[in-house]
Amino acid sequence: MSRYDVVVVGAGPAGLSAALNAAIRHKSVLVIGPVMSEKLRRTARIDNYLGMPGCSGEAMLTQFRDQVAELPVEFLEERIQTIYDMGDFIGLLRENGEILEAQAVIVATGISFGNTIPGERRFLGRGVSACATCDAALYRGKAVIVVGYNAHSAEDARFISEVAGRTTFINRTGRPVQLGDTIRVIEDKPIAVEGDAAAERLIFKDFTLEADGFFFVRDAVKSDELVPGLRLSDDGIHAAVERDMSTNLPGIYACGDITGKPYQIAIAVGQGQLAGLSAAEYVTKRAASHR
Amino acid sequence: MSRYDVVVVGAGPAGLSAALNAAIRHKSVLVIGPVMSEKLRRTARIDNYLGMPGCSGEAMLTQFRDQVAELPVEFLEERIQTIYDMGDFIGLLRENGEILEAQAVIVATGISFGNTIPGERRFLGRGVSACATCDAALYRGKAVIVVGYNAHSAEDARFISEVAGRTTFINRTGRPVQLGDTIRVIEDKPIAVEGDAAAERLIFKDFTLEADGFFFVRDAVKSDELVPGLRLSDDGIHAAVERDMSTNLPGIYACGDITGKPYQIAIAVGQGQLAGLSAAEYVTKRAASHR
Numbered sequence: 001m002s003r004y005d006v007v008v009v010g011a012g013p014a015g016l017s018a019a020l021n022a023a024i025r026h027k028s029v030l031v032i033g034p035v036m037s038e039k040l041r042r043t044a045r046i047d048n049y050l051g052m053p054g055c056s057g058e059a060m061l062t063q064f065r066d067q068v069a070e071l072p073v074e075f076l077e078e079r080i081q082t083i084y085d086m087g088d089f090i091g092l093l094r095e096n097g098e099i100l101e102a103q104a105v106i107v108a109t110g111i112s113f114g115n116t117i118p119g120e121r122r123f124l125g126r127g128v129s130a131c132a133t134c135d136a137a138l139y140r141g142k143a144v145i146v147v148g149y150n151a152h153s154a155e156d157a158r159f160i161s162e163v164a165g166r167t168t169f170i171n172r173t174g175r176p177v178q179l180g181d182t183i184r185v186i187e188d189k190p191i192a193v194e195g196d197a198a199a200e201r202l203i204f205k206d207f208t209l210e211a212d213g214f215f216f217v218r219d220a221v222k223s224d225e226l227v228p229g230l231r232l233s234d235d236g237i238h239a240a241v242e243r244d245m246s247t248n249l250p251g252i253y254a255c256g257d258i259t260g261k262p263y264q265i266a267i268a269v270g271q272g273q274l275a276g277l278s279a280a281e282y283v284t285k286r287a288a289s290h291r
Numbered sequence: 292m293s294r295y296d297v298v299v300v301g302a303g304p305a306g307l308s309a310a311l312n313a314a315i316r317h318k319s320v321l322v323i324g325p326v327m328s329e330k331l332r333r334t335a336r337i338d339n340y341l342g343m344p345g346c347s348g349e350a351m352l353t354q355f356r357d358q359v360a361e362l363p364v365e366f367l368e369e370r371i372q373t374i375y376d377m378g379d380f381i382g383l384l385r386e387n388g389e390i391l392e393a394q395a396v397i398v399a400t401g402i403s404f405g406n407t408i409p410g411e412r413r414f415l416g417r418g419v420s421a422c423a424t425c426d427a428a429l430y431r432g433k434a435v436i437v438v439g440y441n442a443h444s445a446e447d448a449r450f451i452s453e454v455a456g457r458t459t460f461i462n463r464t465g466r467p468v469q470l471g472d473t474i475r476v477i478e479d480k481p482i483a484v485e486g487d488a489a490a491e492r493l494i495f496k497d498f499t500l501e502a503d504g505f506f507f508v509r510d511a512v513k514s515d516e517l518v519p520g521l522r523l524s525d526d527g528i529h530a531a532v533e534r535d536m537s538t539n540l541p542g543i544y545a546c547g548d549i550t551g552k553p554y555q556i557a558i559a560v561g562q563g564q565l566a567g568l569s570a571a572e573y574v575t576k577r578a579a580s581h582r
Contacts, residue, residue, distance in 0.1 A: 264564055
């Protein structure tokens with residue numbers, strides 16, 4: 001049975017930053033998660049991370065991982081089933097039934113958007129986007145459709161319309177929206193996204209809309225599946241964290257998208273640094289009190 | 292008189308990240324502050340910022356600034372005297388008496404450690420350090436002296452001693468400390484740091500201590516000088532911020548070291564991103580409500 005000072009679950013920007021900083025504090029560190037994030041692999045260009053202008057998501061994450069791999073950090077490419085407090089340590093249940101032991105765990109698994117409509121995932125990064133901040137500028141002067149499922153989506157449509165061209169808002173919020181004269185609002189349910197190399201049209205029961213870009217603005221799904229007992233923030237979706245990235249569970253920290261919006265790389269890396277340093281301090285203090 | 296959507300005060304990692312992200316949201320942005328941070332200029336090597344392994348502080352900040360300068364962001368190299376709410380806008384008083392106007396202001400001025408002893412500033416980065424996390428690894432196996440002024444400094448000394456060699460703690464906390472057998476504790480007042488090319492010895496009234504590294508662990512000075520009415524956090528030193536980096540004053544945001552410890556670059560860049568996006572959203576909403 002393997003025992004680590006710090007186990008990081010999630011190998012995206014937040015998890016890698018957490019691992020880097022815990023390792024710099026001389027803790028034994030294991031990172032568990034896929035080598036490449038699907039979301040970053042589909043991100044053609046990132047312009048708002050300082051130090052790597054105009055980098056693709058894949059190149060950025062590869063460079064992050066190479067940097068962490070220079071340190072004595074172990075990597076494991078699999079999924080963890082459950083994380084739970086075993087009293088003296090934190091247990092991580094592997095798919096093969098084995099239990100990994102850690103003094104501190106950092107949860108950096110990101111968020112999932114649950115059900116999507118056919119074609120939505122397939123065309124992500126090729127005409128379909130889930131992030132107004134990230135991708136609005138790609139559609140300057142072009143026709144875009146914003147499919148809004150949550151309360152914030154009308155706000156996103158307004159922002160996108162300031163940057164992009166002709167904007168249509170598909171209102172799936174369940175409430176009336178006021179979007180001014182420049183944004184067309186349609187109250188109907190989209191069935192699928194279709195296209196050839198990239199997304200080209202949004203299919204409804206009785207009609208079809210064409211556009212250059214399609215934004216799907218949804219709420220993420222609840223973040224406590226992996227960690228029973230994890231307290232969620234007021235939105236009922238994200239992990240609630242203190243200023244030092246600790247959760248309500250002793251020794252368990254969270255960072256990155258799982259802690260809330262905006263979902264952005266520099267924020268994830270900064271939170272990862274803080275979580276890594278906080279977890280390392282927790283381990284050091286625990287060792288001191290056990291002496 | 293110039294009016295900007297967002298004025299960023301401070302041109303370090305936090306301020307530049309804030310400017311980058313507000314500009315990406317299509318706001319007019321001015322950054323005010325020195326081209327090079329004295330603290331980063333003296334930092335020979337930074338290993339815990341993802342994407343730029345083993346970079347010097349000066350090279351890192353230069354690359355950050357070059358990236359932001361690619362965007363339509365203005366820079367002004369001077370000091371702001373005071374920031375205050377003018378009702379319809381936020382005023383920034385320049386040294387020449389002129390007032391700059393902004394809809395939102397982001398305060399990213401870092402922190403200051405106030406009075407130091409002779410030689411402490413001069414040898415910063417050459418044998419003198421103010422950051423245990425950053426620099427402990429530089430003194431592996433070497434003799435270090437930790438001069439501790441605040442409650443956390445004994446903790447820092449313990450961490451440094453795990454990494455470095457023989458460790459001496461100069462207790463200026465005003466309280467007794469318990470540091471175990473491996474750390475020598477001295478209760479006396481240091482007068483100066485002396486050396487040739489680098490710091491070599493700490494001078495007391497009646498004796499002198501030699502070492503390879505000297506850590507000065509102090510509290511920062513209060514952060515509300517620039518912004519009258521700014522609420523401080525519970526420590527009475529740093530700016531109190533909400534999750535979105537807003538302060539108690541409408542339209543005024545804060546990010547980076549001024550918001551609290553640990554003082555780290557990735558944290559500053561992540562907070563800057565969040566402050567930049569929050570300030571941009573504030574400006575957009577304000578414009579919508581004025582329509």
